[in-house]
Amino acid sequence: TSQWASFFAGGTSRLITSTVVSPLELLRTRMQAQAEPASLGALARDAVRSGGFSSLWRGLVPTLWRDVPFSCLYWLTYEAIKERALEATQQQEVPALYAFAAGATAGTLAATA
Numbered sequence: 001t002s003q004w005a006s007f008f009a010g011g012t013s014r015l016i017t018s019t020v021v022s023p024l025e026l027l028r029t030r031m032q033a034q035a036e037p038a039s040l041g042a043l044a045r046d047a048v049r050s051g052g053f054s055s056l057w058r059g060l061v062p063t064l065w066r067d068v069p070f071s072c073l074y075w076l077t078y079e080a081i082k083e084r085a086l087e088a089t090q091q092q093e094v095p096a097l098y099a100f101a102a103g104a105t106a107g108t109l110a111a112t113a
């Protein structure tokens with residue numbers, strides 16, 4: 001069903017996004033930890049020199065263990081609530097308030113799980 005498509009799409013998109021953004025997050029954190037931050041390029045060069053290219057993805061695995069299940073559950077729950085709201089209101093689109101409530105509920109449930 002479309003709900004399971006949302007489950008897999010949410011997880012896959014989070015996997016890709018986290019993998020692409022992970023080096024930037026690592027460098028941002030290192031910049032914030034320094035009293036006098038170096039440039040982003042200098043930090044990246046230092047990281048690659050000291051730990052190799054793969055060191056830019058240090059911490060990715062725990063991030064994926066946290067974020068991918070959250071996204072899977074979030075989108076599965078959000079789509080289920082939205083579908084029920086459409087049935088209940090018998091409208092073509094979910095009203096904004098229902099969409100907000102669906103997102104808040106889905107986020108709460110996914111974070112709790």
